[in-house]
Amino acid sequence: MNQFQYVRATKPQAAIEVVAKDPTAAFIAGGTNLVDLMKRGVMTPQKLVDINRLPLNKIERQGNALRVGALALNSAVANDAQVREHHPLLALALQAGASGQLRNMATVGGNMLQRTRCAYFYDLSMPCNKRQPGTGCGALEGINRMHAIFGASDKCIAVHPSDMSVALVALDATVLVSGPKGDRQLPFADLHRLPGNTPEKDTNLLPGELITAVDIPDSPFAKHVHYQKVRERASYAFALVSAAVALDLDGNTIKAARLALGGVAHKPWRLAAAEQVLVGQPATEASFRRAAEVAMQGAKAFKHNAFKLKLAPNALVQALKTAAAA
């Protein structure tokens, strides 16, 4: 770990100012991702701005949305009565992530900004464009079992690891941000980026921008939802692939659907075209299979992850079957 300064912010604006001015500074929330990366020397901020004292941990209604503060703990959100009643998909996704201990430390803001688990990103002696632009992508021709099948570039094929993000993108959430130039909002789907030629940038946040909350709009997706996470053991593992699905059913007819995949791209992967395929269809395995086929259009595998081309649609179908029966 490098040596660093530590400051504790009491006002959002003060925190933002420090980080906006100093490109080597970083916010720290639960620290469950950042500190690990610092221990490995993957991230080397010279200054840590502790935001945990900021008043950003409320979960409350705001107009037509549920507003979840950026510092709300993953466990608090997963157990929140309003979340469970109106957005059970979010609770399911959170509970599928990490472990009880980690969820008690991890925050909503930190979760969505957690960095990829790509082994080449983590090992300082191997190439990685995300960690050190210009060194090459170790995974491209390497061990890429866990890597992307959508939206990758020849600079980076890493995936975004968060489970929570997959649910949030499916639920059309909005991210609330405060920055040196004031506040702004961006659709959750626009928070994360595809790697393109700048894989070092995970998100569209500007320097110094602080996530303050996420808004989840009211929706009819409170019942027929499921988060299907496929992993190598029963618990406490990142997804090989995951699927967040939500259905609005009229009898057995699908009125609306929200679908997203995790573990397949540099960002949580929303499946708008596949959603359209389901509208007006009966909630049957055949319909789900057709949507899954559409969902997989454009997917491309690398040497070790061809299984995802089969596993991802299967996970989607399984999630839809479970959601329809819920």
Added chain:
Amino acid sequence: MKEQAQPKHIGAGMNRVDGFQKVTGAAKYSAEYELPGLAYGVLVGSTVAKGRITSLDTKAAAGAPGVLAVVTHLNSPKVPGFTPSGKDPSQPQTVGGRLQVFHDDKIRFSDQPIALVVADTLERARYAARLVKAQYAKEAHQTNLLEAKSFLPTQAKQNPKSPMADYQRGQGDAYQGGALKVESEYIIPTEMHHPMEMQSITAHWEAADRLTLYDKTQGTQGTRRDFAKEWNLPEENVKVVATFVGGAFGNALHSWPHESAAIIGAKVTGRPVKLMLTREQMFTLVGYRPYTWQKIGMSATADGKITAITHESVGQTSSYEEFTESTLAQTRMMYQAPNLATRYRIAAVDVSTPIWMRGPGEATGAFALESAMDEMAYLLKLDPLEFRLRNYTDQDPEKNRPWSTKFLKECYQAGADRIGWRKRQLQPGALREGDWLLGYGMGVGTFGAHRGAAQVSARLLPTGRVLLQCATTDIGPGTGTAMTQIAADTLGLDPARITFELGQSGFPKAGSQGGSSTVNTVGQAVQDASRALLDKLRQQAAAGNAAFGSAAPADVVFTDKHLTLKGNDAARVAYADLLRQPDAGFVLVESKPDGADQQKYSMYSFSVHFAEVAVHVLTGEVRVRKLVSCADAGTIVNEKTAANQMKGGAVGGIGMALMEHAIIDDRYGRYVTKDFADYHVPVHADAPAVEVYFVNQPDPHVNALGTKGIGEIATIGVAPAIANAVFNATGKRVRELPITPDKLV
């Protein structure tokens, strides 16, 4: 011969004598010794897999706050036991020996220690370690076993009777001519040692020629021998303490570079140095189950009699040290095959040296053998249990002599009943619950009932307590507890009044805790020492009270303050009086196996594991729903800790079958699975209830206690039981472990 008519304590599920210490944190592990002036060592690893160090920049590290020394090959003191290696470069074999740390500029594997930073705090040492910069002249490396040249281990070349030598009975490769045959290749990937406690050592030079090591080791005296030799010291000048060991499973059966490094660091700084590996370093510095390729050819008659088996294997070793294990042992003796050949090879790759990992080679071999048995049973349309019964061996077909004991049929029956084997369908995929396919499988395990020589001392204390000592270790199975039970029954003394001390090299002689041999060996020595103590006490008491002279040792009774005799309260000698005599109340006994019996009988523990698994039709996820593990392990000394061994071994087998998999990127010769996020071991949710059954029949030939050993057979055969169950559920035969969802979708 039985000393007590009815054992009171042997067999009972007595609580661990050190359980309270363990759960309250009072138990001290090797990294928990606080010595005055203690300094902390952190190792810096090479980032290339092969080559030479061309430059090392340690200036920044040496100048960092709190740093006491930065040791590298450029400034390391001369370790007298390190020798320039005189190897013949035309030979692929390694033979060799342990890595000589900081001895030269050569890099033999990625993460090989190139520097040790010693500082006054761990944090400062860790920080400074990051500042060490090295440059290398890289050489082409080979980390892929399947592309490396394999060879017969040197020990087999030199000695055709070596268990690693080629073996044949009947005709070689006769399976090829069989009408009904199976021919399959199997792969076990590298599996990493990850006991809860990471490897650590605190090295303390108490004087220029006196060294004390608080070390994580499975053998205090083996470690003493290694480092006495390394530093050219008399063995009595080296003291090794390993009172508590937080799990080891084989990885502390060897001495490793970090131990040498800590001793060097302590020498250089003149301060005791503590060095604990990081979880990441556990992947590269303390051995692992070697990546192994295997091939089995098997033929059988239509009525299910095996006619021939050929079993070949190639296991990984390092470029500087030959490692071998008994991968093919089970194949030679388990089934009645008239024609049988085994060929064991190793291949040296540019990685660190492997080491035994629970159920060592046998667990690897059993995966292939027991999978092939299942493949053959399926080909013959036979129940796999029935197929095994038709090839059951009533005597050892390898050595042509009787088994000391074998109750494997009893295990088969008990296991089949408990798992509900009747529900199993011959045809795969026949059982289904919703989206889950169900399957049943079995796998057999065996391991030699090894027994060596050990010494135990027993002393009566003035308080009427008995203190026993032995240099053995307890890496977790509950050795101290079992020994206390054995002593309690033999002495007729309340276990609460017995103390069994272990884990110090200065105690009476014992081998390492490994190969399921501790209870067989040390347990018998405890029984013998306890008997000897009783008899000695009886004789010494006779000086004070003649009644003791004619009494049987078993009639000696301990009360609070006196020794007395059963049925003769009047005969009393106070401990205080008894212990006044010189050398009173003390015995040191050595126990050895009976050589004649060892020639006459083949001695093995046996196990069979039955698995019920569910496989998701769409996601390929495998869940083990139930495991039944049955063992013929001779006398069970403690039913609770013994069952605990079986359950732990079974869970280890789940890891082996379904998730453990260390992956190297051969381009860099580096692991890409270097933490618990990438290298998976089972979590609680992966471990179903494991039902354990013991035959619990004494083996009269291994030792008087009748024990045979449990630790290894607990794991051997579990992975194939699960793999066979997956086949039964899905019809998919996965021959390369682990069985992850990608192999089933």
